[in-house]
Amino acid sequence: MYLLTAEEMRAIDRVAIEEIGIPGVVLMEHAALSVLAEIEKSFGDVKGKRFAAFCGRGNNGGDGLALSRLLIQKGAECYVFLSGTMEEIGGDAGTNLGVLRGVGGYIAEVTQKESIKFIEKQVKESEVIIDAILGTGIKGDVRGINRDLIEFINTVGKPVVSVDIPSGLDSDTGRPMGIAVKSDITVTFGYPKVGEVIYPGAEYAGRLVVADIGYPARIVEEINPAGRLATREELPFIRDRERDTHKGNYGHVLVIGGSKDFVGAPAISSLAALKSGAGLVTMAVPSCVAGMVSGRILEVIPLSLGDEDGYLGKVALDEVLTMIDRFDVVAVGPGLGMGEPVKAFMDGLIKNCPLPMVIDADGLNNIEPTALIKSKAPVVVTPHPGEMARLTGRKTEDVNSDRINITREFTRRYKATCVLKGARTVIAVENRYYIIPTGNPGMATAGSGDVLTGVIAGFIGQGFSPTDAAILGAYVHGLAGDMLAKKRGEYGITATDIASYIPVAINELKKRM
Numbered sequence: 001m002y003l004l005t006a007e008e009m010r011a012i013d014r015v016a017i018e019e020i021g022i023p024g025v026v027l028m029e030h031a032a033l034s035v036l037a038e039i040e041k042s043f044g045d046v047k048g049k050r051f052a053a054f055c056g057r058g059n060n061g062g063d064g065l066a067l068s069r070l071l072i073q074k075g076a077e078c079y080v081f082l083s084g085t086m087e088e089i090g091g092d093a094g095t096n097l098g099v100l101r102g103v104g105g106y107i108a109e110v111t112q113k114e115s116i117k118f119i120e121k122q123v124k125e126s127e128v129i130i131d132a133i134l135g136t137g138i139k140g141d142v143r144g145i146n147r148d149l150i151e152f153i154n155t156v157g158k159p160v161v162s163v164d165i166p167s168g169l170d171s172d173t174g175r176p177m178g179i180a181v182k183s184d185i186t187v188t189f190g191y192p193k194v195g196e197v198i199y200p201g202a203e204y205a206g207r208l209v210v211a212d213i214g215y216p217a218r219i220v221e222e223i224n225p226a227g228r229l230a231t232r233e234e235l236p237f238i239r240d241r242e243r244d245t246h247k248g249n250y251g252h253v254l255v256i257g258g259s260k261d262f263v264g265a266p267a268i269s270s271l272a273a274l275k276s277g278a279g280l281v282t283m284a285v286p287s288c289v290a291g292m293v294s295g296r297i298l299e300v301i302p303l304s305l306g307d308e309d310g311y312l313g314k315v316a317l318d319e320v321l322t323m324i325d326r327f328d329v330v331a332v333g334p335g336l337g338m339g340e341p342v343k344a345f346m347d348g349l350i351k352n353c354p355l356p357m358v359i360d361a362d363g364l365n366n367i368e369p370t371a372l373i374k375s376k377a378p379v380v381v382t383p384h385p386g387e388m389a390r391l392t393g394r395k396t397e398d399v400n401s402d403r404i405n406i407t408r409e410f411t412r413r414y415k416a417t418c419v420l421k422g423a424r425t426v427i428a429v430e431n432r433y434y435i436i437p438t439g440n441p442g443m444a445t446a447g448s449g450d451v452l453t454g455v456i457a458g459f460i461g462q463g464f465s466p467t468d469a470a471i472l473g474a475y476v477h478g479l480a481g482d483m484l485a486k487k488r489g490e491y492g493i494t495a496t497d498i499a500s501y502i503p504v505a506i507n508e509l510k511k512r513m
């Protein structure tokens with residue numbers, strides 16, 4: 001699903017209105033009708049119910065005025081609070097203000113903070129609050145009475161339905177512009193806005209409903225926004241396994257990892273690769289820990305590599321490269337540890353490996369990103385924000401506050417599909433990026449990233465392109481976590497639990513394909 005910035009949304013409005021000739025009031029009416037439909041769905045028949053609608057002076061306010069009129073016509077009571085005076089409202093919003101007055105709507109002008117106490121009673125008597133103060137046209141930090149009203153709405157404790165976007169939220173960054181409405185439901189028009197699906201915006205938006213208000217599809221196709229929200233319907237198709245097949249048809253994944261410091265990580269990735277449907281998985285670890293890990297997962301083929309003081313190094317590199325043509329894909333990094341031998345190993349592997357690679361964890365901590373440019377085959381990197389911070393020389397907070405741009409820049413510079421993990425994983429591929437909506441805080445647990453590495457490699461081995469495997473893998477990984485959380489709650493989920501749910505998640509997805 002397309003994911004839009006405010007500028008792209010404005011371009012769509014402009015083409016729809018000016019080039020195609022759809023009157024703005026028609027779009028506004030559709031917008032209002034779509035919010036009404038959602039209100040009826042969520043709160044039942046509106047007849048006899050009381051609403052408080054806060055309307056700003058721009059088109060977002062216009063949507064709110066049209067909605068207020070529709071509510072009144074359906075037998076609801078609706079107090080309308082304008083953040084300003086009626087004279088200040090023009091254009092399509094002005095038209096709707098006129099119509100609302102025509103049907104006899106109650107309208108109060110709230111121009112200063114001191115007046116808020118006079119409307120408090122009416123607002124508290126209302127069952128639902130409608131937030132139509134600011135939309136995608138916000139400029140700068142929220143000022144004046146709009147700020148006071150948002151502050152007030154957030155204290156009322158009634159369900160809030162936001163029109164298009166929670167007022168005060170930046171459509172592009174998902175950050176409040178000083179302050180933003182905390183909504184229960186946001187009905188957004190045409191397409192979801194970037195800021196509504198990434199954090200913290202997603203938290204402000206509450207349940208996001210995307211409403212078709214009649215923008216012709218070709219407009220967005222021509223604009224071709226870079227952002228996509230990964231949805232079930234648009235994921236790469238997972239075929240049924242053919243009847244007449246054998247394990248050789250499902251890829252041989254080589255998982256390389258482990259060190260004297262970390263033993264379990266490559267085993268978790270190996271298990272996850274198998275759980276994603278891989279035909280064969282070989283797990284290569286330094287010889288000093290081979291005895292500890294091999295046999296932990298009976299289905300995995302163990303491979304003991306030469307070790308340098310407990311880490312993989314040059315000897316291991318030669319061993320891997322000699323036998324590389326046995327495999328279809330390499331997942332490298334989990335548990336490798338840090339140090340010179342590992343650096344040499346990773347450097348040589350990236351330069352010489354002819355197979356697609358998924359690089360994670362210490363596989364990333366031991367390289368400079370420029371090394372990726374020298375890779376012979378496609379690479380997927382799966383950093384968490386801390387790893388990304390090291391790779392790009394930034395602070396972790398700075399990575400998290402600009403997740404999309406940093407991920408896209410990484411892909412552009414280093415020619416690798418980049419998966420930036422965390423709440424709302426971002427995946428950048430060439431000139432597009434995807435936001436993965438699945439996953440939950442229960443997945444913030446040791447080894448859950450190792451599961452993702454294994455799943456992506458498993459999908460590559462089964463014939464998905466590395467970018468498709470990254471998108472599908474991240475979605476499935478999050479879905480597995482969500483299904484687990486739904487069944488057992490978010491506490492105490494372990495990485496092996498997530499791995500064990502990968503087949504369940506794939507099965508669930510396949511039902512919809």
Ligand SMILES: NC(=O)C1=CN([C@@H]2O[C@H](COP(=O)(O)OP(=O)(O)OC[C@H]3O[C@@H](n4cnc5c(N)ncnc54)[C@H](O)[C@@H]3O)[C@@H](O)[C@H]2O)[C@@H](O)CC1
Binds near residue numbers: 057137141163165189
């Ligand atoms: N005709 C169109 O273009 C359509 C627009 N639609 C609605 O229109 C919205 C966009 O409308 P606009 O572009 O008029 O903009 P908005 O209505 O989002 O905001 C503009 C108003 O907010 C005030 N404002 C802006 N920044 C502020 C700040 N930092 N502090 C305090 N006040 C501030 C401005 O003075 C102006 O009154 C969309 O979100 C959507 O709800 C829909 O009705 C569909 C059609």
Ligand SMILES: Nc1ncnc2c1ncn2[C@@H]1O[C@H](COP(=O)(O)OP(=O)(O)O)[C@@H](O)[C@H]1O
Binds near residue numbers: 438447
């Ligand atoms: N709050 C969250 N919401 C969604 N997904 C999350 C959340 N926290 C963690 N995850 C997911 O869990 C995984 C954690 O990976 P990572 O940080 O590499 O853990 P580890 O290094 O322990 O394996 C990532 O895929 C991440 O997207």
Ligand SMILES: [K+]
Binds near residue numbers: 131135163167
């Ligand atoms: K709004």
